[in-house]
Amino acid sequence: MTEHPGRAGFLQSYHICAAVEPWQAAGAAALRNRVFVQEQGLFTTHDRDAIDDVAMPLVAVAEGAAGEPVVAGTVRIHQAAPGIWWGSRLAVAPEWRRVGKLGSELIRLAVGIAHARGAVEFHAHVQRQNVVLFRRLHWSVTAEVDLHGRPHAHMLADLAHYPAVDDPARGWRITAPGAA
Ligand SMILES: CC(C)(COP(=O)(O)OP(=O)(O)OC[C@H]1O[C@@H](n2cnc3c(N)ncnc32)[C@H](O)[C@@H]1OP(=O)(O)O)[C@@H](O)C(=O)NCCC(=O)NCCS
Numbered sequence: 652m653t654e655h656p657g658r659a660g661f662l663q664s665y666h667i668c669a670a671v672e673p674w675q676a677a678g679a680a681a682l683r684n685r686v687f688v689q690e691q692g693l694f695t696t697h698d699r700d701a702i703d704d705v706a707m708p709l710v711a712v713a714e715g716a717a718g719e720p721v722v723a724g725t726v727r728i729h730q731a732a733p734g735i736w737w738g739s740r741l742a743v744a745p746e747w748r749r750v751g752k753l754g755s756e757l758i759r760l761a762v763g764i765a766h767a768r769g770a771v772e773f774h775a776h777v778q779r780q781n782v783v784l785f786r787r788l789h790w791s792v793t794a795e796v797d798l799h800g801r802p803h804a805h806m807l808a809d810l811a812h813y814p815a816v817d818d819p820a821r822g823w824r825i826t827a828p829g830a831a
Pocket residue numbers: 686740741742743744747748749750751752753754755756776777778780781783784
């Protein structure tokens with residue numbers, strides 16, 4: 652397993668945006684593998700599927716003191732049918748969890764982009780331990796489902812709480828006072 656250096660030496664600001672650069676997409680793919688294959692064991696070799704052919708990957712990028720960027724969080728979104736959007740593969744690297752609200756900010760970007768593109772519904776299958784987080788962010792449970800052998804909740808976002816995001820590549824920057 653790859654060793655990761657942790658957060659030491661990183662600045663307290665993050666860029667939340669669409670993964671438009673190849674290094675951002677590669678970082679998102681590597682992070683998904685680290686979280687869903689190595690950490691959670693949801694998949695045995697890789698977590699890619701057909702949705703990756705059509706999805707837009709989003710990232711939370713942390714910057715080291717010398718300016719070197721690292722993908723610390725990711726999620727992907729896609730439109731499954733006109734107006735019907737889904738988010739999936741939300742992951743924040745273990746060393747960046749609960750320090751900068753990166754997960755919450757990625758959800759805000761994901762739903763905001765879909766909102767700007769005419770979403771009328773935004774869905775996700777949420778692992779049970781994360782339902783509290785999504786409820787706080789104005790999502791509601793519509794059903795309980797088993798996926799990859801684990802309990803999940805099918806949840807819907809309340810779009811009224813997610814202002815449209817017109818420029819995914821620009822996204823926004825946040826400062827996280829809790830970061831190292
Ligand atoms: C779920 C996940 C993306 C959250 O990322 P994160 O950056 O830690 O989330 P945030 O910092 O935005 O969390 C916001 C709030 O929820 C809380 N929170 C986050 N995950 C939580 C959990 N599993 N249980 C309880 N509270 C949680 C945080 O403490 C924070 O609360 P606060 O505002 O009171 O401080 C991250 O834990 C992760 O990658 N987990 C492994 C992969 C996974 O489960 N993916 C989701 C599939 S549905």
